[in-house]
Amino acid sequence: MILVLEAAVLGVLTGGVYALMASGLTLIFGVMRIINVGHGALVVLGAYLSFVLWRNLNIDPFVSLVVTMPVMFVLGVILQVVFIRPLKADREALSVLVTYALALGIEGLLGFFFTSNYVQITAWYDTASFPIGNFRITYVYIYGFLLCLAILGAIFLMLYRTTFGGAIRATMLNRTAAQLVGIDVDRVSAVAFGIGMATAAAGGVVFGITNTFNPGSHYDLISRLLTIIVLGGLGSLRGAIIAALIMLVIEDITAVLISPVWADFVFFVVLVVVLLVRPQGLFGLRVRERL
């Protein structure tokens, strides 16, 4: 029983990181109606950027976000303008391929510069822990969770308290009407992609401290992130966050209760069951099925 509780706590803490990564992905979908299959690769890229700063300049990985998030934001804007914006016809299908190609390209470049050895970012807080009962929580999970809360909070503030945030939400809700009030939806899309990348960078740091990773780590990440955003309802930020927490808690509890081998499987089963009942996901708006 205690073990289940521990697993649940751990699930919430790691779920926070996935919530952050998934929020960027679902934001991109909401604004542009594209699935960014390259999101996992961008998380890994973010992890590598922090890894370099940590290894070569000895910068604390959390501090390095001051550099990596802006860099990734700019990169995101560039990627959007160069690769996503030109897609006109059939953008839903083509964007999957384009972002997949980007993922492969990033994987290749990372492999070229860093080889494909597994690396991990280390910091004093990745093994230091404090006790809760007879269970100990590592500081990195707490810090990571707090970081995710802070960034998610900032995103929500931006979305709900600033004019530009309003423009992003407006674009998500009704693209045509947004254009009507003079919102430059192309610009909004580019910025949204940038924000998605910045959150990927932040998620990448926590991922990089709590997991060993190599350039190929993105496949596993993206399959989870996609499951999370579909479960939450495509384009719903709230849904993505809640789904991430639910998924990771269920996964970790399954791991201790039944067996770790079935944990991932349960992850997908939950998705299938939810979709059977609610094809639009937990918080998705029902898309009109016909006409």
Add this chain to the structure above:
Amino acid sequence: MAALLELEGLVAGYGGGDILLGIDLTVEEGSLTCIVGPNGAGKSTLLRVVSGLLKPTRGSVRFRRESIAALSPRAILNRGIVQVPQERSLFPTMTVWENVRLGAYTVRDRGLVERRLAAVGETFPIVKERRNELAASLSGGQQKIVEFARALMLDPTLLILDEPSMGLDPKTRTTVFNTIRSMNDAGHTLLLVEQNARSGLGIATHGVVMESGRVRLQGPGPEVLSNPEIGRLYLGAA
């Protein structure tokens, strides 16, 4: 009164045939011009041309003497021609206040935005009263009025309303048309496209009846409405 918008010999259509077959029309500054006509008469096509979404095949579109036929929708918006579309265009899960504020999205001057917000709040009490409610929770007529308020945030030179009465019950319709009227009284130039001829022409300073891509009747609103010809235009020649 000076001519604000002038259409001359306008011919336009999609792909195959032309829908507009030579339109001559002038919208005077300060007027409330109302275009009515049966569906398929070409009213929506006309609006698409004015807002820059459709390029005319022939003829000219001038706004304050400048030809705007070749301009992009954004450029036309920047010149002060703002449109409230036929379908609901509020952002449903944003508050009324957020919706209205977004109307001035392109305005950089914060003070100006605040002043306009205040003014719009005065003109449309509902915007203030229900400022923190989600747009989706408003009734159809209330949503229409919020859309007007949002459009006014840009202080448009010409405000185009596309079928504002669509889907509204008679009582709400009256409120909406009263609001339109008062906007005109407050000095806004309005171009109204309406299916409901009686409501539209009833308040219009200038009425226009279109049919099959042509202007069939025009004159002061109430006069056009009382023209016996209008029934025939709607229900077809005997």
Add this chain to the structure above:
Amino acid sequence: MYDRRVLMLLGLVAVLAVALLLPAIAPDSATTNIAVFTVMYVGLATAWNIMGGYTGYISLGHAGFFGFGSYALGLLLAKLGVAGGYEPFLFVPVAGVLTAVLAAVVGWFALRTRAATFVIVTIAFMFMLQLLAENLTSLTGGGAGLAFPNPPWRGGFFNIPFYYAMLALALVGLAASWWIRRSKFGLGLLAIRDDEDKALAVGVPAGAFKLTAFVISAALVGMIGGVYGYYVTFIYPQFVVDPLIGISMVLMVFLGGLGTLWGPVLGALILEPAQLWLAYNYGVSRLYLVLYSAVFLLVILFMPRGIIPSASELIARRRARAPATRAGATP
């Protein structure tokens, strides 16, 4: 018009002859090996196109069916104690039938969704299959892999039966694709791709048609997966239910031309040898992935509809321009 048909037919016969005689022309096992994989992808891309290209429902999870077919055949052979040789090929259609049954269940569920959700649901199914292959250790051998009977053939001859098996499946796929494209069923699929609601309005039973296309497509992929497993002799969950296999067939179809008969063939003929060659020659420098992705981005950005539609459009435009100018010259 007649000339063109004859030319096309001759071209077809020539291509077929080269395909059939390839092992004689280039018998070394390096070449035949590449040929096995290339023809394998011709079949996979063609099969995927029957669903993805014709109906417009993009499945990124077909690798699941590939892997399932592979395991189905491997387990059949193991349970029945079939020895290596030509006999295992006889069980390939059984693997196909089993895959079809699975696809019917998966399809029934997945086809309740459209567009983006469908894409992700297919991915989820693929990973579920992969995890099942990993976790049902007593059946599949889990991560230790599943062994196929070792065929008795030696040397360069070894690849040849597999080449012809793959070729036969690719031809079956092409025949199915050709038949579907010309049948009322196929027209219904294309109609669904263009406008599903309109298709319903003219009586196309979209649900049944989509499911049928999905099942046909999956069954072909499953059979090819079976032969693949026999060819590499050892299969592991992560290598037969490999997202890369799933995405490769999609990329090939897009490169050649979505929804066309020959597009997938062309895409596979270009991409698979290129991929094997790039990986073989530039794999060590790891830049091959970058090259691969660059090729892709270029194709999608500059030829979003694929080679065959883009080329035929170009030809059609030329042809249209030629008589027009002639007509203009004589008033």
Add this chain to the structure above:
Amino acid sequence: MSLLQVDHLSKRFGGVVAVDDCTLSIPAGGITGLIGPNGSGKTTIFNLITGFIAKDEGQITFKSQRLDGLGPDSVYERGIGRTFQLARIFPRLTALENLLVPIRRKGLRALFSRAGWSHERSKAMEMLEFLEIAQVADALGGSLSYGQRKLLELGAVMMAEPELVLLDEPAGGVNPALLERIADRLRTLNERGTSFLIVEHNMSFVMNLCSEVIVVHRGRQIASGKPDAVRSDPAVLDAYLGA
């Protein structure tokens, strides 16, 4: 005996009542007009009849059989075809192929029915010639003009020989010359045995073509009868010009 009988049909979208206890009767063998001001629920009635949206209440009977709960494809199979307000054709199929799509068979028979290259094809060519668009038989639907699309959509829906066809604004966005042709072809098709129910705003088109006109307003029938009678009904004019 009516071909299509709609009884007490209702449909609400959120709080808005689109169709309100509507009862209609469409006679066999005629061309019936369904008119009414914008937003009066005509298209919703079409969508309810053809199974695109589910009704809240009421029943729909076609040839004495209930159509309840049938999907659009099954409704078509029973013999009711429809067109859309903005002509919908399959843009990436050729005009000829567009005509070969419609199908009135179910199950395996639908799967294995060949697009009978000889018979059905020649039938499709005949249809194209009948509509005078045979010259674009091999052109992609997407490259056709709007008028050609309108004709093509009509031709396609006729291919499987439905008993009743619901036309949503056949004259919308069509130039006068073409309008004549459409009216003429509809008459011919009607003479050959197909009944039509037409939603249309072009009144002269409706009045000239229809044997009977039904007027709906706010989701229910307010008048019906011969075109002249309907035209002179003050309630109808009020509905149109607004109260």
Add this chain to the structure above:
Amino acid sequence: MRRALIAIVAGAGLALTACGGGTATATPSPGTPITIGVSVSLTGDFSSDGPALVKGYDLWAEDVNKKGGLLGHPVTMKYVDDLSSTTQVVTNYQNLISSNHVALVFGPYSSLLTKPAATVVDRLGYAFPEPAGGAPSVFALNLHSLFFVQPAAIEDNLVSYTNWLLALPADQRPKTAAYATEDDPFTQPQIDKARKLLEAGGIQTVSYKVYPAETTDFTPLALKVASSNADAVILGTQVPDAIAFVKTFIAQHYNPKTLIETAGPDQGAQYSDKLGANTEGIMVPAGWTSGSQAFNNPTFVAEYIAKYGGTAADISADSAEGYSVGQVVEQAATKAGSIDNQKLIDTLHTGTYQTVQGPMGFDSVGRPQGGVGVFVEQWQNGNAVFVYPAAVAAAQPEYPKHDWQ
């Protein structure tokens, strides 16, 4: 008519191929340079081991060339990446042999890839000395051309460790043991055998978990092990999970009396980089250690450091295993007086060969024979050293293990 034509054409094709088929390995004339082909995992799941293997192969090639080449043939190594994928590994060996016409081939990394690769190499008539495919299922292939160049089949890797544990005085001996292993043909057989032996020796199993090789978040698993509070922890790991488990144990302040991991701690700097001083006391089964005095090992270590830098502790066992493959082939070639693959195969099945991992011979399916076996290595003071059995031990085993720092 056309069908008949096609049949004839196809038949002719097959017949032609049958005549022309078969890749005879041509023996190069003396003194000409030869190429040895290897498929290694430079990308994908095994990409952390691939490069270490390459270092060992390269070092050997350099050595043999300094001595004038392999039987006088200057040696060039050709590496191709297999992306850690079975499709590519099958392609690679066929290409190496029939397209690049390499004279010899060496094995790739992991049992997983060795299996499909071995069948290809075998049917093309080449010898297949390989450093990293020692799972029982590899030998179940019954290939006469395969030679596993490690001191023992990997199934027995932990036997030395269990012997040591069971030899401890009864009052010190662990009472309970927790096991967790990747579902992989390399790791799981080792763990299962160890479990069987320890249970027979009276050590109670309190936790046994098999997890998918694809797992990336090992924390729940590690928590499970930690919560069992077992005295002995025996893990079937590769590098990433080997590190992750230890980190969680540190975080949980869980200090088992003994901890052994099947792979990871033997990977030198790749492992110690991540754990620093906390490597202290961790054990790993190893056939090789940098401090071993086996045949030529001191030279190997010295040359390695000269070429790649670092310290002896940084050298991965993979490199030593790669080097050993070269040594075995070199001796077999000398013995056979030829580098003809068939002759090498015949020769390798007889006699004993000296390697940096000690002496070894091969049975008819390539299982190593007569080797010194696999020992227990333990990190002590920043170096991995042999601690058991006493005959090879450079230090006393540290037991119970130090608490985490």
